[in-house]
Amino acid sequence: MIRRINTIVTPDAFTSISSPSRRTHARRRNSSRRTGLSYALSDRIDLLNPLHWTVAAGSASPWSRADYFHMLEQEAPGNVDLRYGLIYEGPQPLAAITFQLVELSRQTGRTDELQADSTRRFSRALRQRTRPSLSPTPPRRALICGDLFVCRQPVHAAADGDAVLVWQGVAELIQRIIDQEKLTLTRDFVVVKDTAPEELAVFGPLRERGFQRIRVEPDFMLPLSSKWECYTDYVDQMKPIQRKGLNKLERDKEDAGLRSRVVRTAEDLSLLDHADFRPPSAHGIFPNTWNFGDFVAAAQRNCFHEHAAFRVHSVNGVPVAFTQVVREESVAYNHFWGLSGKPALPGCLAEAMLHGVVEDAIQLSCRSLSLGRTGAAEKLRLGAQPKLREAWVLHRNAEEPLDLAPLFRVVNHDTGVPANTTRVFMGE
Numbered sequence: 001m002i003r004r005i006n007t008i009v010t011p012d013a014f015t016s017i018s019s020p021s022r023r024t025h026a027r028r029r030n031s032s033r034r035t036g037l038s039y040a041l042s043d044r045i046d047l048l049n050p051l052h053w054t055v056a057a058g059s060a061s062p063w064s065r066a067d068y069f070h071m072l073e074q075e076a077p078g079n080v081d082l083r084y085g086l087i088y089e090g091p092q093p094l095a096a097i098t099f100q101l102v103e104l105s106r107q108t109g110r111t112d113e114l115q116a117d118s119t120r121r122f123s124r125a126l127r128q129r130t131r132p133s134l135s136p137t138p139p140r141r142a143l144i145c146g147d148l149f150v151c152r153q154p155v156h157a158a159a160d161g162d163a164v165l166v167w168q169g170v171a172e173l174i175q176r177i178i179d180q181e182k183l184t185l186t187r188d189f190v191v192v193k194d195t196a197p198e199e200l201a202v203f204g205p206l207r208e209r210g211f212q213r214i215r216v217e218p219d220f221m222l223p224l225s226s227k228w229e230c231y232t233d234y235v236d237q238m239k240p241i242q243r244k245g246l247n248k249l250e251r252d253k254e255d256a257g258l259r260s261r262v263v264r265t266a267e268d269l270s271l272l273d274h275a276d277f278r279p280p281s282a283h284g285i286f287p288n289t290w291n292f293g294d295f296v297a298a299a300q301r302n303c304f305h306e307h308a309a310f311r312v313h314s315v316n317g318v319p320v321a322f323t324q325v326v327r328e329e330s331v332a333y334n335h336f337w338g339l340s341g342k343p344a345l346p347g348c349l350a351e352a353m354l355h356g357v358v359e360d361a362i363q364l365s366c367r368s369l370s371l372g373r374t375g376a377a378e379k380l381r382l383g384a385q386p387k388l389r390e391a392w393v394l395h396r397n398a399e400e401p402l403d404l405a406p407l408f409r410v411v412n413h414d415t416g417v418p419a420n421t422t423r424v425f426m427g428e
Contacts (some may be wrong), residue, residue: 163201
């Protein structure tokens, strides 16, 4: 027997129904009154005022320019949606921020998601015998404040600005995206990536919103002397034990048939467009159908130009890996990629790639080189020093732990140089 209940809707009911929206607008008004900030949020860079973006983000960084974001909008994988935000203090643009909304679905190749999806399909098949109409479980989504494709400071702002005020604005923009995209923080989560421990302005605004701080693997930085005009100058200042290691490396490269060359033209890059290269962290984030070689080649051709050096490494004439060094002011940032499903590679490849990016950074007249987070032993032998990095995570389901390893390398220790492994740690 089905019992029907008649419901009478009163004016008070309309007030109750609309109250969450009213509370949201009230919170936004109170936030703007408290900080004096206003915001612009867009899913395309062209919809924001280009002059205001340049004033807030500057033009020194290749990763803050509109042509880079145009390339991202065209070449980024299908499970990544872009968002751009401008923070204003009165009529003056104060800061520029980029976001990525990532759908962590079965396409991405995540082991835990595949297992969960298999369990859901099995359970669904059982339930459909009694309930034929079921809504599918929505995929988990991650909102990333920063850039998934590079290890960089997430917020572009003037050095002499009020950093605390900027991060209050960032926290408010994050909340607005959560509201707009209807993110459920018991399943979805937010990550503010690649902040430094000395950035104390980050602490208060994100803590107030419920973010947890986590420690990620350090970025290894190699200082480059202004006296070094070429790679030979770098080799000349090596200690005897370092030269002995370099001589052994050259012999190992010769025995393995390992060669490297700098790629300078779009025609050379076009030869690599269909090579199935993958960055170290691509497994588990991006769909298996996405070709990262296309992405990097497009970035080199259309965005970086004179700011970058691109080097291909081959074994017996077959490309197996490539490196890219991009200059931002006086700092060079390097990225490694290798072939997906690659055959056994020579053990000297990692060290040979490191020496290649040092040579490229010197040619770009940089004063320091960011070598990334993995392969600690090889980088320490070069003289690099670890620079601590942190991230902030917002997730409100303590019973469902997050696997953050595919997004970035997270560690569970506070001291010491990490080994080339990935460990996950939530909390302080």
